[in-house]
Amino acid sequence: MGIDQVRWGVVATGNISTQFTRDLAELDDAVATAVASRSLDSAHKFADTFGIEHRYDDYRQLIESGTVDVLYIGTPHPQHYGIARAALQAGVAVLCEKPVTLTARQARDLVAVAREHNTLFAEAMWMRTNPVVQAMFADLAKGVIGEPMEALADFGFHKPQLPARLLDPALGGGALMDGGIYPMTFVHMALGRPDEVKAVGALTDDGVDLNVAMAWRYDSGAVAALTCGLRSQNPWTASVSGPEGSLLLPNRFHHPEYYVRSTAAGQERVDVAVHGLGYHYEAAEVMRALRAGQIECPALPHAATIEILELLDETRRQIGVSYPGDDEYLGG
Template sequence: MPDSRPPSEVRWAIVGTGAVSRHIAADLAAVPKTQLAAVLSRSLTKARTFADEFGFAEAFDDLGDLVADPQVDAIYIATPHALHAPMALRAIAAGKHVLVEKPLGVNAAEARRIAEAARRHGVFAMEAMWMKFNPSFRAFVDQARGGRIGDIRTVRGYFGLPLGTVDSPLWSAERSSSTLLDQGIYPVTLALELLGTPNGITADGHVRADGVDLTEYVTLRYDGGQVAHLAASMVQFIEPTASVSGTAGWMTIPAPFMQATQFATHAMEDGLTAKLFSPEVSRFDREGHGYVPMLRAVTEAIRRGDTEHEWHPLRATVDAFDVLDGIRAALTPFPAPHN
């Protein structure tokens, strides 16, 4: 039976050896009270090469062997979308803490199953929504919520970058590839942070014949008349910036907004005019590749014996998936683009 006591140091494993895993491995090395315990890849050769490069103690090519390893406390899962929930559930059942690369699953049902399993087994579980732990993003949200620009009326969040090609794994129906889950999840999370759950959704977009969504344009509507305008794409550029507007000014985050280190505040002066051309700019330092604040916060939470983090609890992930599923249901497809 796994030791239920909080560890003095958290022994981390990483599943997957792609680009995100490389950033996570490098940033984990900068977090106090961590050990680099193990790496898992479908190829044992790749796992061993990755382990040697970043200083992990063990390498595996079988998930069952990894989750059975008593030298592993927590697992970062960075695999294709379709594998997130199955792998997380196996790790949780083995008593391991999990941090799952976004999206947590492919729909709200999977997110709920992970949340229920984590509660049942008493382990920490979280979607790796690193944006929420970015000091700049947290200050942006705190100022907006705190009334710096009056009552919030409009939120805008865009994230469109051409990614891969038609035969790329990023476009794979079998792997549950999705612009909404890859890019759109950031604007949706921003809207929920600032406005909460909407009462209406309209959406248009490009969807391939096999169901892989390529572009979405979304409007979320709220009871008080507030709106969120969101867009995401993996086939075209849509300026990856964000803003929030209120009754006393507005705030903007430059590209790419989910990892920006600054934002600008255009607040009313003397109750008459906004700072049109000379906004107040708030700047912050980036740690590592930007994952350090999240990894540090999760490591500290696990060491305390917490099973969730207040900045991104499982309830918030489930709520976001309810909206993501609602966007899918509401989406009116445009003719698919020629590729």
């Protein structure tokens, strides 16, 4: 694809859309050309902040406008599916926030629509494209700790005032879908898909999970412990270990500045240069795939997105968290 500057459209003007669009400025070959919000006022405000030309109060108008090559979707999770599907059907590439859908079935459908319309589709699991995370996993692949046998990963924080979205079942609330997806992704990257999953969770009266603990077992003998929560200031770290040592991503492990390698040679802090907040790395991967005419971004693979949503489906089933529309989209 002979694109000098890839034109990005942004759907939603909330927290993550703001961070993502700020980071997009790190890329000379990217430009935000359009934004859609539920309110034209918000669209104007956002567009004025980032110098965006086209503003809409309906995401469908943005998709049909012909002003963008790729759409970034930063709405709450339940809205992802419909917006992504509409864009893919119109042949507009999609980078959609995590979790890309509420269920694996919906994600499989989006991959099918992407294939049918020969259009790129990717989940914005930015951790996968972080240079520190990539360097740590390159070490793991080199065998510096031997065969990985255990992983520990935790994503938990507490804020006096949690965003309402996180406690609202209608907005896909809960610790698991928002934060738990990171430990799950880390362990899936480290050990692959587990052969057995067990989970317990503490829920609000509205049925939203505040804390979740998961145990994964592998036929190889490997095991993993994963936690996520909205009630405590957790270590927020992730590690993988084997007979020769361990690799650890420190606090806020999903966008770290270094990792720690512990082997017989000693303990070493490994620094890797990162700049910006780190969202531009996923954007750059998407643009690379777009220019190569790919419908799947190698760094953000469809199969992993679907497998993790299958694990999220099963975990939600075990801890008793359901969302409106689950009946239609779970299973199958």
